Amino acid sequence: MVRTFKIKVPASSANIGPGYDVLGVGLSLFLELEVTIDSSLAHETNDDPNNCKLSYTEDSEGYSSVPLRSDANLITRTALYVLRCNNIRNFPSGTKIHVSNPIPLGRGLGSSGAAVVAGVILGNEVAQLGFSKQRMLDYCLMIERHPDNITAAMMGGFCGSFLRDLTPQEVERREIPLSEVLPEPSGGEDTGLVPPLPPTDIGRHVKYQWNPAIKCIAIIPQFELSTADSRGILPKAYPTQDLVFNLQRLAVLTTALTMDPPNADLIYPAMQDRVHQPYRKTLIPGLTEILSCVTPSTYPGLLGICLSGAGPTILALATENFEDISQEIINRFVKNGVECSWKLLEPAYDGASVEQQ
Numbered sequence: 169m170v171r172t173f174k175i176k177v178p179a180s181s182a183n184i185g186p187g188y189d190v191l192g193v194g195l196s197l198f199l200e201l202e203v204t205i206d207s208s209l210a211h212e213t214n215d216d217p218n219n220c221k222l223s224y225t226e227d228s229e230g231y232s233s234v235p236l237r238s239d240a241n242l243i244t245r246t247a248l249y250v251l252r253c254n255n256i257r258n259f260p261s262g263t264k265i266h267v268s269n270p271i272p273l274g275r276g277l278g279s280s281g282a283a284v285v286a287g288v289i290l291g292n293e294v295a296q297l298g299f300s301k302q303r304m305l306d307y308c309l310m311i312e313r314h315p316d317n318i319t320a321a322m323m324g325g326f327c328g329s330f331l332r333d334l335t336p337q338e339v340e341r342r343e344i345p346l347s348e349v350l351p352e353p354s355g356g357e358d359t360g361l362v363p364p365l366p367p368t369d370i371g372r373h374v375k376y377q378w379n380p381a382i383k384c385i386a387i388i389p390q391f392e393l394s395t396a397d398s399r400g401i402l403p404k405a406y407p408t409q410d411l412v413f414n415l416q417r418l419a420v421l422t423t424a425l426t427m428d429p430p431n432a433d434l435i436y437p438a439m440q441d442r443v444h445q446p447y448r449k450t451l452i453p454g455l456t457e458i459l460s461c462v463t464p465s466t467y468p469g470l471l472g473i474c475l476s477g478a479g480p481t482i483l484a485l486a487t488e489n490f491e492d493i494s495q496e497i498i499n500r501f502v503k504n505g506v507e508c509s510w511k512l513l514e515p516a517y518d519g520a521s522v523e524q525q
């Protein structure tokens with residue numbers, strides 16, 4: 169018997185200025201997995217310890233760097249976590265996964281969020297567990313422990329999300345080290361450990377409207393910045409006035425992006441932030457200047473500008489003038505010794521999907 173299905177997960181941009189760890193928008197750039205499970209191939213030689221033959225298209229981001237062993241690759245490690253939580257040790261014999269990934273790694277466009285979402289959906293489909301998207305979010309949140317990219321990638325569109333308060337027992341289950349959640353490369357040995365099941369309904373979210381005239385320009389520097397490093401630089405405590413500054417803007421921004429026509433006088437200042445961008449400037453050459461100098465008065469059509477996720481990508485929201493806006497930001501990066509590419513994207517309204525073939 170042969171089963172074939174395709175999993176598609178969008179990239180995402182998190183924070184959108186003031187919504188650190190809260191806001192995310194799915195973007196029209198898709199990680200795709202072609203999965204075939206052919207039990208007649210069970211006898212084929214396969215070096216993988218978990219029956220999974222993994223490959224990437226040559227034009228994929230990370231083609232030459234991502235590991236192909238199923239207990240080392242983020243997508244398949246995540247799927248193994250889901251399987252093992254549900255008492256299944258390995259992929260079914262004859263599993264082949266071919267990945268096409270246009271999402272640049274470590275740039276602030278939610279590559280890891282998309283990989284984790286794809287991995288959870290893969291585990292759910294392979295074992296036919298029948299989980300809802302809401303339950304699959306719980307599994308995702310055990311791995312990527314902030315909800316903004318994950319929620320936008322799974323649910324699609326423009327989302328606001330938070331993590332619910334957990335009971336002390338749930339906190340214990342959720343806050344165990346990541347190494348006890350995801351399988352580690354183990355020299356071929358399966359340790360037999362059953363990871364903890366995620367608590368139920370950890371993440372709560374709403375989907376906002378989005379004015380479809382608003383397009384997303386991603387200006388992508390050609391260097392990687394790991395989310396862990398970019399989070400590590402943030403302070404542990406903030407002055408009240410900085411938190412109030414962000415909360416005020418967050419409340420206005422989520423509605424301002426739905427209004428027609430979009431109002432740059434409202435959106436541009438509502439996308440300012442004092443919680444993460446000012447601290448991340450030391451990791452991203454030219455960031456402060458780019459965020460303050462490219463404005464709607466110099467570039468008609470520009471609505472707002474911010475760091476995408478943990479960076480280094482810049483997200484500019486605009487209704488026109490896309491090429492000129494991008495070129496201005498690219499030129500400013502170049503003056504700081506950073507080459508860039510750019511993409512014009514739209515919100516991915518539907519989120520992750522599975523197509524049986």
Ligand SMILES: Nc1ncnc2c1ncn2[C@@H]1O[C@H](COP(=O)(O)OP(=O)(O)OP(=O)(O)O)[C@@H](O)[C@H]1O
Binds near residue numbers: 180274278393394478
């Ligand atoms: N398609 C993929 N296949 C395998 N591993 C991936 C894939 N996408 C991402 N990863 C892993 O995730 C890492 C990047 O994650 P990281 O959280 O640092 O950046 P990001 O998700 O691109 O940025 P952000 O969270 O700011 O949007 C990569 O270095 C790689 O290890």
Ligand SMILES: N[C@@H](CCO)C(=O)O
Binds near residue numbers: 317395398
């Ligand atoms: N909210 C996260 C998004 C990146 O994953 C951050 O800015 O660190």
